[in-house]
Amino acid sequence: MSRASALLLNVRVIWALVLREIITRYGRENIGFLWLIVEPMLFTGGIAISWSFFASLHGHRIGVLEFAVTGYSSILLWRNCANRAxxxxxxxxxxxxxxxxxxxxxxxxxxxxxIASATLSFVVLTVAFVFLDMMPAPRDLMQVMIAWFFLAWVSVAIALVVAALSEMSDLVERVWHVATYLFFPLSGALFMVDWLSPAMQKVVLWIPMVHGLEMLRGGYFGPSIRTLFSVEYLFLFCGICTYLGLLLVKVMSRRVVRK
Amino acid sequence: MITCVNLTKKYKTRSGFNVCIDDVSFSVQKGERLGILGKNGSGKSTLIRLIAGVDAPTSGHVKREMSVSWPLAFDGGFQGSLSGIDNIKFVSRIYGMDFKTCRDFVSDFSELGKSLWEPVKHYSSGMRSRLAFALTLSVDFDCVLIDEVISVGDSRFQQKCHDELFVKRPERSIILVSHHHDVVERYCTHAAVLKAGKLTICSDISSAYEEYENNA
Incomplete structure (x- = not known):
């Protein structure tokens, strides 16, 4: 089989799996696969709106709504990828x-x-809030898209590692669920790195999601805020983690048995 | 042709490694129908899964120079929560076939009627096997792997399977594992015996039967 036809076959299999997954998860009842977008939209939208009522970012020149939308959308991305994997x-x-x-x-x-679910929800929410004049439009769309791409890549890389390990030991699932909650505030959704003390900055800048989100918000808010991130670190982390993930999945798939 | 070279499969158990398939080598030509006799626990299902590529061997390899089906068995191959139709859709997608052609064939062959719209997990084992048979035959593989389920359904359905497997496409290869020697005798051109993971190729089917009965 040539390389091109092997690739085509892979695409076909993955597409079939995606369609099958949609049917098993959402079925054909009521709004069916639209839940794919509506579910994360309700989550992010709900939190963002309640935040904008109860929280304030005094002294920072950014709105609560767009801060929450960018933060929670990116949390959904990596959390859901890994949890489903x-x-x-x-x-x-x-x-x-x-x-x-x-x-x-x-x-x-x-x-x-x-990724499709989180991306569509992010796009639809942003467009809706901007259209309703509840928040400003992104300043640098290109940077937002590149940052989103990196966040998605980080999510897949982490998901592969966690998925492979979880198949090898039951312990991993439990540890991962605790880790998700710990990373919830740490992943940058609740702060800008610039707001933290230098010591704390050093710590959180080890977390790849923080870099992605800083980049995303830098693109969204423009030069009015100071962002700290390194594309090199993101790239390096994604590369190494993807390699490790693929390796682990390869090892795991040779010995996977029905539980 | 399918060639198995030094296939070995070990599973890790609480008391060390269990050698399930032990250095098995053989080949199946196009049109050949190989019956492998083995008692319970001899490694029949594991061997068929290795040939199908469902499981990876611990060592050795399988060379497939014709298209090989998935193992036609009592379990596996279907997503239980999906309906028969959705399973047909999935299979037709991954094998790049036209869904409608596939569906019409399966619906006609399996005679499942409206049950095709029900989740597969609600099927009886007979219904499942009929769906599995129909689906495997709809893909038109060069070699069909059968794990014991040759005798499903009533005599009419069995006749249909027989016609489809042996009359309409006699050039199709079959690898069948079973513990019924009469099944192997009836359907196969060649025979082998699997015992504790070791495969003995026999010169003809009656000698396979002797080997199977005597040295078990």
Whole structure:
């Protein structure tokens, strides 16, 4: 089989898995697959609006709503990717009977669906709030898109590692759920790095999501805020983590058994 | 042709490694129908899963020079929460076939009627097997792998399977594992015996039966 037709086959398998995943998750009842967008929109939109009532960012020249929308949208991205990938193989085990369906395809399909869901929700919410004049439009759309791309990449890379490990040991799932909650505030949703003490800045700048979100907000708010991030660090983290993830998935898929 | 070279599969158990398939080598030509006899626990299902590429061997490899089906077995291959139709859709998508052609064939062959719109997990084992058979045959593989389920359904359905497998496409290869020697005798051109993970190729089917019965 040539490389091009092998690639085409992969795309076909992943697409079939995505469509299947949509049906198993959302079914054909009521609004069906629209839940894919509505669910994260309700979450982010709900939190953002309640924040804009109860919280204030005195002394900072940015609005609460856009701060919350950017923050929670990116949390949804990495959290949902990893959560869906953890123990993501077992429910699809029967499909691995088809030689063409690989463990990696199953995980990639799940991540793609989460990325699509988080991205669409982010876009629709932003457009809606901007249109309703509740928040300003992004200043530098290109930077926002590049940052979003990096955040999605970080999410997939982490998801692959966590998914592979969770298949090898049950402990990982429990640890990961605790870690998700700990990273919830740490991932940058609740602060700008500039607001922290230099010592704290050093700590949080180890977290790749912080870099992605700083970049995203830098693009959204423009030069009115000071952002601290390194594209090199993001790139390096994504590269190494993806490599590690693929390696672990390869090892795991050779020994995966039905539980 | 399918060639298995030094296939070995070990599973880790609480008491060390369990060698399930032990250095198995054989090949199946186009049009050949190989029956592998084995008692419970001899490694039949594991072997068929290795040939299908569902599981990876611990060592050795499988060379597939014709298209090989997934293992037609009592379990696996379907997403239980999906309807028969959605499963057909999935299979037709991954094998790049036209969904309507596939659906019409499966619906006609399996005679599942309206049940095709029900989730597969509500099917009886007979219904499941009929769906599995129909779906496998709709893809038109060069070699069909069968794990025990050859005798499903009533005699009419069995006749249909027989016609489809042996009359309409006699050049199709089959690898069948079973513990019923009469099944192997009836359907296969070649035979082998699997015992504790070791495969013995037999010169003809009656000698396979002897080997199977005597040295078990």
């Amino acid at each position: 953890v123990n993501g193989v077992q429910p699809n085990f029967d499909l691995l009977y088809h030689r063409r369906v690989k463990v990696l395809d199953v995980l990639v399909a799940r991540c793609l669906l989460e």
